[in-house]
Amino acid sequence: MLRFIANFDRATVEARIASGPCRPLAEVRLDTPVAWPNKVIAYPANYHAHIEEMKDGLVSTFKTGGQGFFLKANSSLSGPADPIVLPAVVGREVHHECELAIVIGKGGRDIGRADALDHIFGYACLVDVVIRGREERVMRKSFDSFCPVGPWITTADEIADPANIALELHINGALRQSANTRDLIVDIPEMIAMASSVMTLFPGDIIATGTPAGVAPITDGDVLDIAIAGVGAMRLAIVRGTAGAHPVWDKPAS
Known part of the structure; x- marks a missing residue:
């Protein structure tokens, strides 16, 4: 998939679609589109309303976009046919x-804002799952299945305005989160510029743009629906797993 993205040629793909055999979507199992990117980059607290609901003493830093970014483990990636598996940790909330x-x-280093959108292959739905607590963020966000991405990649040329994309998340049919990329604190070009000022971006790298207000616990048996206008939608089951227990989680979450 990384080679496909790096060498993408729409005319060749459309010719294959026109001439090759096809199968109904209902007959195939979709995996996460990019299973092993070089890295998964995530921007925390990137909507003002979410900052206010977190109230963790870093509000002024977050509001300037000065928090920067962090990395999630590639092994946390999962797809639209996979459940979100809650770790066997007692007394901790897991949030969507x-x-x-x-x-x-198109990869690169020190990419400027003016050129940033030219480096985007496409967009997908993403759920950043986190176990709440004071441990390092990367640890709390990197359990297996804690980064569903899919159901496919909608190529950048199919999105008229990346600064005006509506997204929402429902749990068991009830709306939990609703926002638009126009409300981002660090916008999409700046995310690419900031990340590439630190490290080289490679084809297939994934950037998670941050979550709006409305984060809340998920529990065994819940059904999560994420939908992003013009991009796609995923329905994910929430199940309780048997792995993940460790004494590090035994202390109180706060």
Whole structure:
């Protein structure tokens, strides 16, 4: 998939679609579109309303976009046919975070804002799942299945205005999160510029754009629906797993 993204040629793909055999979508199992990107980059607290609901003493830093970004483990990626598996940790809440995924198409270093959108291959739905607590963020967000991405990649040329994309998340049919990319604190070009100022971006790298207000616990048996206008939608089951227990989680979450 990384080679496909790096060498993408729409005319060749459309010719294959026109001439090759096809199967109904209902007959295939979709995996996460990019299973092993070079990295998954995530921007925290990137909507003002979410900052206010978190109230963790870093409000002024977050509001300037000065928090920067963090990395999630590639092994946390899962797809639209996979459940979100809650770890066997007692006394901790696990929360959903509705986000847009940016998939890098053309890599580079020190990419300027003016050129940033030219480096995007496409967009997908992403759920950033987190166990709440004071441990390092990367640890709390990197359990297996804690980064569903899919159901496919909608290529950048199919999105008229990436600064005006509506997204929402429902749990058991009830709306939990609703926002638009126009409300981002660090916008999409700046995310690419900031990340590439630190490290080289490669084709297939995934950037999670941050979550809006409305994060809340998910529990065994819940059904999560994420939908992003023009991009796609996923329905994910929430199940309780048997792995993940460790004494590090035994202390109180706060």
